[in-house]
Structure formats: structure tokens, C-alpha cells
Amino acid sequence: MAHFEKANSVGEWFDQRLAINTLKRVLAFEYWIPKNINFLWAMGMVLAATFGMLVVSGIFLLMYYQPNVDLAFDSVNYTIMTEVGYGWLWRHIHGVGASVVFLIIYIHMFTGIYYGSYKKGRELIWLSGMGLFVAFSAEAFSGYMLPWGQMSYWAGMVITNLFSGGSLEAYGLVEWIRGDYVPAQAFLTRFFMLHVLLLPLVIIGLIVLHFGTLRIPHVNNQDGEDIDYEEAARLYKEGNVKDSKVIPFQPVFLAKDIFVMGVYFILFFYLVFYHFEFAMDPVNFDPADGLKTPAHIYPEWYFLWSYEILRPFSKDLGLIAFAIAQVIFFALPFLDKSPNVAPASKRGLFKFWFWAMLIDVLVLTFMGKLPPTDALFANIGLISALVFFALWIALPFITKIEKKL
Amino acid sequence: MNKINKELQILGVVAFFTLFLYWGVEPFAHSQMHKHVEGEGFAYSEFKASGKKGNVENGKVLVTGAGACTGCHGIKAINSPAPMDASMSGASYGVNPPDLSTAGALYNAKFLAELIKNPAHALKVEHKFDPAKGKMHPMAQFYGAGGDMDQEIADMVAFLKSIAPKEMTNKEAYVDACSRCHANRYGKLTQIGETTKFKYKKDELAHQIKVLDYQDSLKKYMGKLPPDLSIIIRARSEHFLETFIENPQSQLVGTSMPAVGLSHEGFEKVIAYLGETGDPSKPARGELGPWVIIFFVVFSGLAFLWKKEKWRGHH
Structure with missing residues (x-):
């Protein structure tokens, strides 16, 4: 075992055991970010914050949601919306958050494409980010099943049917995924499990990986300039912050991130309180009915482009x-x-x-x-x-x- | 300054594409997906007013006389009970005939006159009830009591208006206009009244059987059980509900739902009740919303000052 001296402070005690001073230096105070960036560079933190909102609101919803085909609809639309204090707020945050998170993901993606932030050395940033996109898609889809409305049921029917593979007619696979011939109790329970356990774990893991992939190649900048980080960091640490091309993640980069996040949350909560309908399709306020196909079946907006392909x-x-x-x-x-x-x-x-x-x-x-x-x-x-x-x-x-x- | 301009330009591009995206998947898509139906605000302009002034006394005689309205309808307002209870009425007519106490307050007068004269026509269910095919509407039409029929109908409407309450709650309006066909489980209403609490399981089950029996009659009469309206306010737009209630055929050709004949005021009360059961958080949203938004405005202001402080000397 390593040799431990008596610690003179709580901070030192932790540092001896966890090297928190090194961590702080590597991950925050000397994690260098280019200075030449615009507000689009804050989208990562905006996404993290939105994911945080989804997790917190999700935890509150989870306390009252009932994953049962007979109870699910009313547990969401009656219990949570009427009987639970501020249940409506958590639900609207969750619904709006699920929609807005995709808007930010798309902005984040197209920012990356525009500035070439996936090039040599940064491939893993792009790949882990795409992994997150897929995981969020699965998370959104499984969550959409849970209120057990008409669109939950029929979207579940349509999407699981895709796994029959067209002319392959692999209906056995479709039944295996559903756990039944049609979406029913087994289907709802497993998508519930995916939504509240397995997929969030995958997402959290991928977020950690995504952050990790950034550390060595560093974040791209507005002009794609190849910065000599050692030289820039030296200048900054000497106090020549004006000429240095970099800023530390904490607190300088974070200061701007937090400001952008604040502005974003004004818009976010405007949507939550006054304009949440766009994120909550009216069709899904009719309870699931396997005998009544809705006139139009379409996915949420963020899946429409691939649906149209x-x-x-x-x-x-x-x-x-x-x-x-x-x-x-x-x-x-x-x-x-x-x-x-x-x-x-x-x-x-x-x-x-x-x-x-x-x-x-x-x-x-x-x-x-x-x-x-x-x-x-x-x-x-x-x-x-x-x-x-x-x-x-x-x-x-x-x-x-x-x-x- | 140049930097800020660039940030604002980029923000402009992002905002433009975001709003364009919103326009495409919301207003534009909905304008293409749903046919547009123009309502007339419950004016019932197709029904002509006879222009006759009704006589309340004579109306009372006509409404309560032998073989007249009270043969099937109860009128609690004048202590005239319904001849049969809801279940039996349901079994006999398909649906329980309404108590007429509030008809004068809820329904349009022209509609009421047309309803007395020709029920299937006023209710817009002639596709279902065609005397030529031997399918009579359960409500018999009024053939006149020997005098001027328009005058007699005006008298009956005047009588109904005279006994109608001056004020009705939203729930009363909903119960009288909708709930004999539509349950509202969030409002704890079945088709035969409020869901009461029973001390004994046996009584509760007996009541449930009564509800199920009534629903069976209703299913036969309407073709299917009319949907529960608990949360219909979020499943359909208000414009849809308004035009659909005014004339169901305009939105859903061939539906067995009758035109209800609500006056505009009656409709407003009904829709308000649907809001109470289907969107009860509306007042709370209005109350809390501004505070949360003010919080984030202040938050952003402070964050901006912090950012300025931290970035001082960096450019």
C-alpha cells in the first residue's frame, strides 16, 4: 500500500487518496479551451443541462407512473397531472425536454459538421457523439411508449414491425421484441425497463466517453486553427491572457457556458409553461386502442427525416x-x-x-x-x-x- | 463589437432554421393534415325562426299534457319525475331522454323548435333514422295539438325558457348536454350519474352492473360506446370541438353523434368543464410561469456579469 502522511486539511486528506488536485487541474483549471469560439460551443453544456432536467423530472414521474396497460394512461394523465403536486410541471418539463434535447443535438451535430470538428484526431468525438444520438433516439422512442396512448401503441406497432425485415418476413423476431403478437403488457414493461434503466445507463456511459474523447485532441475552434496548446498554456499561466489563444475550462469557458445556458432556460421554460403542445401530440391523449388505427401515424418531429427516407x-x-x-x-x-x-x-x-x-x-x-x-x-x-x-x-x-x- | 456582431449573425441563422423547422412540422403540417371546417358560432342559421311570441301558460299545458313531452322526459324544475329510471329508459330508447329543466338555458331556441318539429333533422341524424326505411327516431315528432303548430311550438319553447335556471355551473351544463352518452372518469361521471362511494362491495358491484347495462343499450343505439371525454380537450383542438359539437357531420361524415343544439353560452360552459377535467393545471401554469421565467432572466443577467468579469483582459 502507498505510504500516507497525516493530512492537515480535509482537502489534503482527499488529495492523498483521490488525487483531486491533479483531477481539478487536468479536468478544469488547466483544461485548455480555444478562445476563438462562439456560443455554439456551449451546446454541449446546454445538452448536459437538458439531460439533467430530463433525469430529475424523470425521477419524479417514476414515483407515480404505473407500467401497466390498464393503468399507464391514467397514471400519467390523471394521477400525475391532477393529484400529484406539481406533477404537471415535471411532466411538461419531461415532454418539452425530450423534444428540445433533439433540437440542441441537431444544432450541435451540424455545428460539428460545419466547422469540421470530426477530422483526424477527433474521429472518436464524432463517433461517440453519434452513439449518443442513437441512444437518445432509443430513449425517446421507449419513453414515447409509456403513456400508452394511441400514438404510443401505433408507433410501437409500426417501428417494431420494421424488424420483420420486409420480404424476410422475420415475424418471429418482431414477436420476440414485443414479447407478444401485438404491443401489450410484456411490450410496455420491457420498454419501461429500457427507458428508466438500461438506456439511461448507456447514455451516461457514452456521455463520459464523449467528454473523454475531447480531452486529448481538444475542442475545435471557429477557424479550425491548429493551436500549440503548450505554448498557449504557458502564455496564459504567465498572466499574458490577452495574447494566449486559450482559456481554462474553469472558470473562464464555464462563465460563458453558464450565461448561454441561462438564456436557453428562458426559452426552455417559456415552452414548458406556454407552448408545450408542440412536444405532446394530441393523438396520444386518446388511450391506446388496438381496434382503431389513427388517421395519420407519424413519429415525433426529430425522427421525421429518416421516416421520410x-x-x-x-x-x-x-x-x-x-x-x-x-x-x-x-x-x-x-x-x-x-x-x-x-x-x-x-x-x-x-x-x-x-x-x-x-x-x-x-x-x-x-x-x-x-x-x-x-x-x-x-x-x-x-x-x-x-x-x-x-x-x-x-x-x-x-x-x-x-x-x- | 465585431465579435458580438458575429455571434448575433450566427444566432440569427440558428433561429431562422429553428423557426422554419417549427413552421414546417407544426402549423404547416397541421394545415395539410386536417380539413378546415368553418363554424358559425352556434347560430343555427339553417333553422328559420317562426317569429311567433310564445305563451308560457299554454306551453306548460302542451309540454305536460297527456301524451306530450313528460310521457318520456322528466322535468325536475316543476317536480315532474321521469317515468323510468336511466337503465330502463336506456333499454327502451337506446339512450336516456334528458330532463328538460335546463333545456331552455342550454340549447338554442331555434334548434329547440326544430327539434320538436322534426327531431332527426334537427339532430342531423337523418342518415340513421329514415322513416321510409322503417327506422324511426326514438323521439316522436310533434304533429300539433290542433291549433297553429308554429304558435304551439313557440309556446312550448317559451315554457322551457321560463323554467330554465338563470345560472348554471360548467359541470351542470356538461352533465345535461353530454353525459348521458359520454362518461368522464376524471370528473367521476358515468353515463347514469356521478360515481358514488358505496359502503358495501355488493352495492358497488350492483351499481357497476347498472352502468354496464346502460352502456350496452347505448352501444346498440350508437354503434359503439361513445368515448370518455375526460381529456378530450387535449386530444382535439378547441376549434375541432367547437365545429364538431355544432355539427358533427361537418368533421366526421356518417357519425352517429347528434348535433346537440347548444347555444354559444352553453358550449362555453361545456368546454370550460372539459378544461377542468382534462387540463386542470392551466391556472397553476399561469401563476408559476412568470416567476420561473423572471428567475432565469435574473440568472442570465448575473451570469453575463460573471462572464464579463472572467473574460476581462482576454481580448
Whole structure:
């Protein structure tokens, strides 16, 4: 065992055993962040804070929610909304948070794409971030099952049906996932378990990994400049904070993060109190009824773009397209062949690729909610889905010929 | 200054795409998904007013006379009980005929006149009840008592108005207008009245059987059990509910739900009650919301000062 001296203070006692001074230095006071950043660099902390809100509100909801097909709907809509003190507040925070967290994830993702923050050395940041996106998607979907409304039931039906694999007709797999022939008690209980235990554990693990992947390559900056961190840190520690290109995570970077977070929470709570309907689909306020299919079945807005990639094609082709769309963003660091770490505006054709991708995903999102019976919308959806794939196919070529900066 | 401009430009781009996204998946999508129905604010302009002034005394005679309204309807306001209880009425007519005490307050006068003259037409259920096919509406139409029929109908409406209460609570309006078909479990209402507490399990089960029996009659009459309305206020937009209640066929062609004939005031009371059971946190939201938002405005202000302090000398 290591040799321990008598500690002169509580801090020292902990330092001897946990090296907290080293941790503080490495993770906070001498964790160097580039100075040349804008408020988009605060989205990570905004996401962490939103996840925190979801966890806290989720814990309160968990105390009253009943994962039983006969009780679930009323435990959410009556017990929590009427009988539990401030139950409505926790529920609206949870519902709005689940929707807004995806908005911030998308902003965070497109920020990364725009500034090339997934390039050599930073691939793991991107990959772990995409892992978080997938885990959050599963978390959102499993949570959507829990109120056991019409949309819970029918979305559960539609999404689990995808696992039949089209012409493979793997209905055995679908039944295995559901634990029944149709979504019923076994289905609800297992999605409850996924939502409150397994997936949150995965998310927390991935968040730790995501933070870890940042430490060595450091955060990117607005111009993609390759900073000499040792030199910059030396300048900063000497007191020459003006000329140093970096700031310490704590307290300088955090000071800005907290301000951005405050502004974000004004908007967040405006939505929670005055405009929560967008996050809580009216269809899901009808109790689940296996004999009554809703007129329109559509996922929450954040899944619409991939849903629209599934829809316009034939059964098998649609499933393949959908499967590719789910994972293609993982491949971004490997399909972008240009070594340039720079904002898209300085990257030749990639500039157009970025905006085309953003607009295409938006158009797919819009079309994903509209009834496919309208020929015009169906055609726009088909074209946008084709454009989506064309853009990914073009990416290695246009980045290959990109001029080196 | 230049830096702040750049931040604001970026914020502008993010805000633009976020609002565009919102527009696409909310207002635009909903405008495409639901057909637009224009209501007329419960004016019932298709029914012509006879313009006759009703005589309350004569109306009373017509309403309470032999073979008239009270043959099926109770009128508590004048101590005239219903001939049968809810279950038996349900079994006989499909649905329990309403007590008429509050009809004059809840329903539009033109609608009431049309209802007396031609029930299936006023209720907009002629697709279900067609005398030519031998399907009569359970409410018999009024063929006149020998005099001027329009005058007689005006008298009856005047009588109903004269006995109607001046003030009704939201719940009373809901119970009289909706609850003979729709339960509201969050409001603890079944189709045959409030869910009462019983001392003995046996009595409770007996009551439940009565409710189930009534629901069975109702199912036969309506085709299916009409939905529980506990939380309908969040499942449908207020505009949908308004136009649907005014004329169910306008939103759902072929539905067996009748036009209820509510006056605009009656509708406002009903919708207010639906809000009480389906969205009870509304007042609490209004009360707490501003404080939370003020908190974060102050928080952001202080955070900004802290940020300025920490970044001093950095540029």
C-alpha cells in the first residue's frame, strides 16, 4: 500500500487518496479551451443541462407512473397531472425536454459538421457523439411508449414491425421484441425497463466517453486553427491572457457556458409553461386502442427525416434506405477525404454540400409528417430522399478534389 | 463589437432554421393534415325562426299534457319525475331522454323548435333514422295539438325558457348536454350519474352492473360506446370541438353523434368543464410561469456579469 502522511486539511486528506488536485487541474483549471469560439460551443453544456432536467423530472414521474396497460394512461394523465403536486410541471418539463434535447443535438451535430470538428484526431468525438444520438433516439422512442396512448401503441406497432425485415418476413423476431403478437403488457414493461434503466445507463456511459474523447485532441475552434496548446498554456499561466489563444475550462469557458445556458432556460421554460403542445401530440391523449388505427401515424418531429427516407420506396428498398440513413452519419469522418479543418464557408464545394444537406434534411422532415396520399408531397419526399443519398455518394469525391488550405 | 456582431449573425441563422423547422412540422403540417371546417358560432342559421311570441301558460299545458313531452322526459324544475329510471329508459330508447329543466338555458331556441318539429333533422341524424326505411327516431315528432303548430311550438319553447335556471355551473351544463352518452372518469361521471362511494362491495358491484347495462343499450343505439371525454380537450383542438359539437357531420361524415343544439353560452360552459377535467393545471401554469421565467432572466443577467468579469483582459 502507498505510504500516507497525516493530512492537515480535509482537502489534503482527499488529495492523498483521490488525487483531486491533479483531477481539478487536468479536468478544469488547466483544461485548455480555444478562445476563438462562439456560443455554439456551449451546446454541449446546454445538452448536459437538458439531460439533467430530463433525469430529475424523470425521477419524479417514476414515483407515480404505473407500467401497466390498464393503468399507464391514467397514471400519467390523471394521477400525475391532477393529484400529484406539481406533477404537471415535471411532466411538461419531461415532454418539452425530450423534444428540445433533439433540437440542441441537431444544432450541435451540424455545428460539428460545419466547422469540421470530426477530422483526424477527433474521429472518436464524432463517433461517440453519434452513439449518443442513437441512444437518445432509443430513449425517446421507449419513453414515447409509456403513456400508452394511441400514438404510443401505433408507433410501437409500426417501428417494431420494421424488424420483420420486409420480404424476410422475420415475424418471429418482431414477436420476440414485443414479447407478444401485438404491443401489450410484456411490450410496455420491457420498454419501461429500457427507458428508466438500461438506456439511461448507456447514455451516461457514452456521455463520459464523449467528454473523454475531447480531452486529448481538444475542442475545435471557429477557424479550425491548429493551436500549440503548450505554448498557449504557458502564455496564459504567465498572466499574458490577452495574447494566449486559450482559456481554462474553469472558470473562464464555464462563465460563458453558464450565461448561454441561462438564456436557453428562458426559452426552455417559456415552452414548458406556454407552448408545450408542440412536444405532446394530441393523438396520444386518446388511450391506446388496438381496434382503431389513427388517421395519420407519424413519429415525433426529430425522427421525421429518416421516416421520410423509409416511405417513398418499395418495402425492401425503403428498409435498406432507412437502415443506411440511420448509420450513414457515423461514416462522416471517413467519407470526408479532405484534411482541411476549417469552417464550411472556406471549403470550396463542401460549403454547398453542407447547406444542401441541411436543407434536404429539413425538407425530408416536413414531408415526413404530411400524408403520403398527396402526390406532390410524395414526389418531393422521393426526390429529397434521393438527394440525401446523392449527397453522401458525392461527399468523398468533392472532398478529394478540395484544395488544401 | 465585431465579435458580438458575429455571434448575433450566427444566432440569427440558428433561429431562422429553428423557426422554419417549427413552421414546417407544426402549423404547416397541421394545415395539410386536417380539413378546415368553418363554424358559425352556434347560430343555427339553417333553422328559420317562426317569429311567433310564445305563451308560457299554454306551453306548460302542451309540454305536460297527456301524451306530450313528460310521457318520456322528466322535468325536475316543476317536480315532474321521469317515468323510468336511466337503465330502463336506456333499454327502451337506446339512450336516456334528458330532463328538460335546463333545456331552455342550454340549447338554442331555434334548434329547440326544430327539434320538436322534426327531431332527426334537427339532430342531423337523418342518415340513421329514415322513416321510409322503417327506422324511426326514438323521439316522436310533434304533429300539433290542433291549433297553429308554429304558435304551439313557440309556446312550448317559451315554457322551457321560463323554467330554465338563470345560472348554471360548467359541470351542470356538461352533465345535461353530454353525459348521458359520454362518461368522464376524471370528473367521476358515468353515463347514469356521478360515481358514488358505496359502503358495501355488493352495492358497488350492483351499481357497476347498472352502468354496464346502460352502456350496452347505448352501444346498440350508437354503434359503439361513445368515448370518455375526460381529456378530450387535449386530444382535439378547441376549434375541432367547437365545429364538431355544432355539427358533427361537418368533421366526421356518417357519425352517429347528434348535433346537440347548444347555444354559444352553453358550449362555453361545456368546454370550460372539459378544461377542468382534462387540463386542470392551466391556472397553476399561469401563476408559476412568470416567476420561473423572471428567475432565469435574473440568472442570465448575473451570469453575463460573471462572464464579463472572467473574460476581462482576454481580448
